[in-house]
Amino acid sequence: MTPQKNKETLQKANAEVTAGNNEGFLIYCTEDVTWTFVGDQILIGKEAVRQYMEDTYATPPTFDV
Numbered sequence: 001m002t003p004q005k006n007k008e009t010l011q012k013a014n015a016e017v018t019a020g021n022n023e024g025f026l027i028y029c030t031e032d033v034t035w036t037f038v039g040d041q042i043l044i045g046k047e048a049v050r051q052y053m054e055d056t057y058a059t060p061p062t063f064d065v
Contacts, residue, residue: 007065014063022053 009028016024026046035043035052043049
């Protein structure tokens with residue numbers, strides 16, 4: 001995948017989060033996804049990411065890619 005295609009995919013996924021559609025974001029994740037928060041925590045697996053998003057994104061965040 002090209003860097004531009006990667007950026008477009010990330011923008012689409014992040015747009016789902018911004019719209020409050022966490023499940024729409026999770027479509028872009030594999031079941032064995034690893035989400036690393038540098039110096040903080042590591043989420044392993046789609047269910048861990050789902051739970052984090054449910055707990056943390058009560059108000060949807062915005063992103064600048």
